[in-house]
Amino acid sequence: MSPIHFDQIRLPRELQALREEVREFLRREAPGAASAPSSRAEYNAEFSRKVGAKGWIGMTWPRRYGGGERSFLERYVVTEEFRVANAPVALHFTADRQSGPILLKYAGEPLKQSILPRITRGECCFCIGMSEPGSGSDLFAAKTKATRVKNGASSGWKINGTKIWTSGAHHANYMIGLFRTSAPTKENRRHGLTQFLVDMSRPGIKVNPIEDMSGGKHFNEVVFEDLFIPDDHVLGDVDMAWKQATSELAYERSGPERFLETIQVLFALVRVLGEKPDLRGAEGLGRLVAQLHTLRRMSVSVNGMLQAGKEPVLEGSIVKDVGTIWEQALPHRARELAAFVEGSRKEFDAVVRHAATIAPKLTIQGGTTEVLRGIIARGLGLR
Amino acid sequence: MPWDNSRMNIAGNLIADATRRIFRDLGDPQALNLARDESWRAPLWRALEDAGLTRAWVPENHGGAGASIAEGFEILRISGEFAVAVPLGETLIAGWAFARDGKKVPSGPLEVDLSTKDNALQLMGAAVRAMQMAGALQSMLDRSVAYAKERVAFERPIGGFQAVQHNLARLAGETAAALAAAGSAADAIATEPEFNDAVFLEVASAKIRVGEAAETGAAIAHQVHGAIGFSREHVLHRYTQRLWAWRDDFGSESQWAARLGAHVARNGADALWPALAAR
16 A cells, blocks of 8 residues: 555644734734845844744743643744745744754753743754764764763763854854764664753854855854763763654654745746736746645645644655755746746846755755655665 | 544545455456456446446435545545546546536436536546546556565665665655645545635646656656566556546646646735645
8 A cells, every 4th residue: 555645634724813913923023034035044033032922932842841832733834924924033943843842852851941941932042963074964974972071070971073064053052962972883883872962152162154155154163172061961862862863853854944945936936927927937837836835735734644643754754855856946947937027027036046046955954855765765665 | 624534534434445446356457458358348337336436426316426525536546546547537527517507417437528618627627637647646656666676686676776766755755746736636626615716726736736746757657667667568558648648638737837827927926825825
C-alpha cells in the first residue's frame, strides 16, 4: 500500500477571527514590511516584544512557562500571516520554532522557568550551532569538543572548537550547540554528540560575521576557546544527541515558512502583469497559483495530522523538499513571465532581484535537498 | 464538516474495500495487459454495476447507491490505481448530472462530453480525472519502489543507488502533490454549498498540478523501470497512457492555468492571499 497519505484537514473556521487580528496587528505594526524586500530577515526588538505581548510566541507551550496552550493550527495561522506580510521575525522565530521546544523537552526545571517566559515575551534570541568548517550535512562528523571539568563546586564542561554558518549568532542570547563529548563507536558513528545550552554572553566565545552574497551579514563563524558550560546546561543525555530528534522536526520541515520565503515575488508579478495579462502571463501565473495552493494544502494537512497525534514523517519531509524547490524557482519563473511587460516595473524588478539573490540558500539551510531526499528514500523503504 | 470523517470512515471503508476487491479480481492491469481480447470488459462492468459503484452518485430514491461525494471520489481514486480504461468516471458524473436535473438515469455505461463547457460538469469532470490520475501515480510510485528493490544491477538492487533513490523521492513528492491537490478539490466539491470561486480555485489547481505531476511522475517511473517498462508486455504503459489521456480530458493543465491566471489577475494582487488562506 502506498506510504503517502493526506487527511483532508482545513484550518477551522473559528480561526478566521485570529487571522483577522493578526492582519490588523501587522497593518499597524509592520506597515512597510511588504514593500521592503529584506524586512523579513531584520532583528527588530521592539516588534518582537509586541508580538510576544500578543501571545504569538510559544503559542503551543504550557502556560506555566509563558505559553498559550493553543493548537499548532493556531500557530500555523500566525506563522503564515507573518510570512506573507514579510514581517521582521528573525529575533524570535528560531526560538519559537526550534529552540523552545527542545528546552521544553530536555532542559531542567530552573532553566525552563528562567528562559522560556523570556522567549514568549519576545526578549530572547536563539541561534543553532550545528555546522562546522569540516561538517555540514554530515552532522555526526562534528568535532567541537566538550571536555568534562571539575573546579571544586563548579562541575561542567569546557568547549573548544568552531561552528560556522550560524545565523543570528551576533544577536543571539543563547545557542543550542551540538558538541562532541566522546568518540563515535564502531557500531554507531552517530554516538558521542551532546546538545548544550550556550549562554552567548559568557567569556570564551568569539562571533565573527560572514558576509553573504546578498550583502547581508546574517551568518557567522563562532569560535569557542575554553568556554565553560555548567552541568545543568546539558540538554538530554550525554553522547545521545542522535536519539533526540523529536516530532518538532516534522513541524520544522512542514511549516508555511518552507514555501513562502519568496512569496512577495508572486504578489509583485500579479501587479506587474496587470488586470488583463496576455495568454502567456495568465497561463504561467495560473500554474504558480496552483502549485502554491497545493503546497499549502499539503502543509496544512501535515500540521493537522501532527496535531492529531499522527506521524506524517514522510509527508513532512516532502513538503520541505517540494516547497523549497518551488520558492527557489519562483523569482526566475516570475522574471520570465514578466519579460515582455513594458512600463513601470521598478518595484517588480527590485523584489525579484532580492528573491533571486537569497534563493540559492533555500535548498541548503536547515537540511539540504540531498539530505531530505535521502530521508524520503528511507521512508519509502529504500534504505 | 471537514473534521467529521466518522461516516466516511465506516461506510467509506466498505465501499473502498468493495471497489478494490472487484478491480483486483476482474480488472488486474497485468492480466488485462496479457489478455488477447476485450472479454474482460463485460464481467468487470457487471461486477461494478452489481455492487452499485457505477451509480454511486445517484440517490437511493433514483435507484442509485446514494454514496456521498467523498465516497464517490474514493471509488475513483482506487479505479485510478488500476488504470483500467472503463468509463467509470464518466458514468459517475453523468449519473450525478441526471439526478441533479431530476432526470431518470439510463442504465449501462454513460458518456459525458469530455470538452463540455457546462461549468459544473466541467468542474466535476476535471476533479474526477485529477483524482484518477492521483490514484494512478500512487500505483506507479509503489510499482517503481518495488521494482527498484528487486532489480539488481552492478551487483546490488538499483534502489540502493543514490541517483535512483533521489529520483524516487521526487516521484514521491509529485505523487504527494497530486494526492493533496486532488483530495482537496474533491473535498471542496463535497463541502462547498455550490460551484463557487473556491471550488473553481481548488479544481483548477488540482487539474493543473496533477497534470504536471503526471509528466514528471511518468518520466521517473519509466526511468526507474528501464527498457522493460517500455515493453508492451509490462504493465507500466497502461498507467502512462491513462495519464496522457486523462490529463487532456475536461481541460488540459494549460487551459485551466490560463483561466486561473486570468481570474487571479482580474481580482488583483491583494485578493490572492486571502483567497488561498481561506482554503
